[in-house]
Amino acid sequence: MKTRKKAIIIFVIVASIFGYSQYASASQIGVIVAKSELLEQNDNESTYNLQLEFNNPSLLVLNAGKTDFVISVEDEKIGDGVLEPFVLPAMSKTMVDGVFKSDRKYSDSENTLPVKISGITKYDVFFTTLDVPFVYYPTEDQAREFIQQN
Numbered sequence: 001m002k003t004r005k006k007a008i009i010i011f012v013i014v015a016s017i018f019g020y021s022q023y024a025s026a027s028q029i030g031v032i033v034a035k036s037e038l039l040e041q042n043d044n045e046s047t048y049n050l051q052l053e054f055n056n057p058s059l060l061v062l063n064a065g066k067t068d069f070v071i072s073v074e075d076e077k078i079g080d081g082v083l084e085p086f087v088l089p090a091m092s093k094t095m096v097d098g099v100f101k102s103d104r105k106y107s108d109s110e111n112t113l114p115v116k117i118s119g120i121t122k123y124d125v126f127f128t129t130l131d132v133p134f135v136y137y138p139t140e141d142q143a144r145e146f147i148q149q150n
Contacts, residue, residue: 029062029088030055031117031136034095048100050081055093062088062123062130069119069134071100078102088123115143 035051056062067083081100088094117136122129 028057029121029132029134030057031134033117033136033138036100039099044103045079046102048081048102050083050098050100052083052096052098053093054086054088054096056088056090059090061090064088065122065124067098067119067121069098069117071102072116072118073113075116083121 032053033050034053035049037049038046039049040047063085064083064087065085068080069083070077070080072078079100079102081098083096083098086094086096114137117138118134120131120133122131
């Protein structure tokens with residue numbers, strides 16, 4: 001009976017350590033802007049088609065639901081977007097399509113300010129949902145593609 005209790009306790013400890021390590025890995029998911037294309041532009045807003053590359057360093061296959069994200073410059077929102085639901089294979093990369101709408105033009109006379117893409121992706125893992133926030137700072141060239149600078 002004591003051996004059985006020890007085995008159960010050891011199993012719970014190992015499962016907890018594994019679960020925590022995979023949660024920590026999942027929260028380190030990387031994202032880069034692979035492609036952006038202007039779809040429509042008028043006086044009030046611009047609509048872009050984006051393709052983002054997600055990198056999953058964990059051993060878990062992650063099913064992501066719809067992801068809403070915001071693009072901002074100096075904490076001022078310049079637009080928002082939506083990514084389609086996707087599956088992120090374990091220890092792998094995947095390309096995800098999305099749409100971004102910018103509701104204002106951004107102009108910066110001399111200095112290039114950092115652009116921030118932030119959002120929360122909901123991943124369905126086993127019997128629970130993980131809300132994994134992400135923040136990405138695109139390169140100046142990537143940012144220039146989807147932010148109009150006058």
